[in-house]
Structure formats: C-alpha cells, structure tokens
Amino acid sequence: MSTQNVAVSEGTRVFLNFSVSLEDGSEVDSNFGGEPVDFVIGDGSLLPSFEKLIFGMSPGDRQLFTVEPENAFGQPNDNNVQLIPRSHFEEGAELQVGLVFSFADASGAELPGVIAAIDDEEVSVDFNHPLAGRTILFDVQIHRVEPTELH
Incomplete structure (x- = not known):
C-alpha cells in the first residue's frame, strides 16, 4: 500500500516537523532544520486538540494553526x-x-x-503550565503518514 495517499487520521504514524511559537513570534519549541519526529495518533505525544488540527493533512502539506488557550494549555487556574x-x-x-x-x-x-x-x-x-493562557502558533509540515498495524 502506498503511503503517499494516506492522510493523518486515527491509527496512523505521522512523521512531521513542527514549531510552537507565541503570538509575539518568540519560539517555544521547534524541530525544523532537524530530523522529523514520528508518533502514532492517540499515543499521547501530542495534545489531542493539536492532533485534531492535523487530521486530513497529507505528506507535503504544511500549515500554520492559531490555537486558542482553551485548546492548547488551558487558562491559568x-x-x-x-x-x-x-x-x-x-x-x-x-x-x-x-x-x-x-x-x-x-x-x-x-x-x-x-x-x-x-x-x-x-x-x-x-504550578500552572508556563503556556497557560497563551495563544499558540503551531506550524506543522507533514513528511510521511503510515497506517499502523494496531487496529
């Protein structure tokens, strides 16, 4: 089965580069310029709200998402x-x-x-998450998407 036609969905392994920045442009984390990271959707590597954003993306896609605090690290409590x-x-x-x-x-x-x-x-x-209350800019580039054997 060709992995070129597989889109990000439940039960896929995703290889991607990403960056997380604040609205003022300051970068919190990024692996652009390095090897892509890979994980299986639903394994807890990525916040579920961030996973949902990349559903439907395919290899070669790159997108910048603006994530409100409620869908990122919550509001300070x-x-x-x-x-x-x-x-x-x-x-x-x-x-x-x-x-x-x-x-x-x-x-x-x-x-x-x-x-x-x-x-x-x-x-x-x-003890609030340091990014609580912050709007996050999530830049994602998908390199590869593979079906996993876990069904």
Missing part, C-alpha cells in the same frame, strides 16, 4: 498557585521570582513550579 512556607525550601536556596523549582506531587512525580512572589514567611509558587 488560581487553585494552581500555592503558598509554601519559606522553611520548606533548603536553607540558603536562592529564591527569585521567575525561578523554576521542581517539587514532588502526591504520587511522587516531579512537578515544576514557578516562583511568583516571596516574602519573609511564604513563597507563592505557580
């Missing part, structure tokens, strides 16, 4: 900003607004948090 006693940080830890610290969540998984504010008693840590 005030409940994701936690006050942590300053005593919970290592003595001598250099605390600065904007610094990313790694915390363990309830299951022991690593969770990054950005220091939002500091006073003598508490540190305000923002």
Whole structure:
C-alpha cells in the first residue's frame, strides 16, 4: 500500500516537523532544520486538540494553526498557585521570582513550579503550565503518514 495517499487520521504514524511559537513570534519549541519526529495518533505525544488540527493533512502539506488557550494549555487556574512556607525550601536556596523549582506531587512525580512572589514567611509558587493562557502558533509540515498495524 502506498503511503503517499494516506492522510493523518486515527491509527496512523505521522512523521512531521513542527514549531510552537507565541503570538509575539518568540519560539517555544521547534524541530525544523532537524530530523522529523514520528508518533502514532492517540499515543499521547501530542495534545489531542493539536492532533485534531492535523487530521486530513497529507505528506507535503504544511500549515500554520492559531490555537486558542482553551485548546492548547488551558487558562491559568488560581487553585494552581500555592503558598509554601519559606522553611520548606533548603536553607540558603536562592529564591527569585521567575525561578523554576521542581517539587514532588502526591504520587511522587516531579512537578515544576514557578516562583511568583516571596516574602519573609511564604513563597507563592505557580504550578500552572508556563503556556497557560497563551495563544499558540503551531506550524506543522507533514513528511510521511503510515497506517499502523494496531487496529
């Protein structure tokens, strides 16, 4: 079966280059200029809302999508900003607004948090995704699409 006629859909392996940028043009991530990445639709490599955007695209297609926050990394949630006693940080830890610290969540998984504010008693840590509330420009070029054997 020729893979030239296969379009991106459920159960396909997609080889693509992509970039993720903000509306001001600053690039967050890109693999243009490098080897394409490949993944199977639905394997969790790409946000489901981003997967839906590339459905129907075929090898050779390139498209720039504007993705609103609700379909990208969501809106910031005030409940994701936690006050942590300053005593919970290592003595001598250099605390600065904007610094990313790694915390363990309830299951022991690593969770990054950005220091939002500091006073003598508490540190305000923002656990929202750094791109929450941001409109994302998603540039995609499809190189190859293959059916997978998983049906």
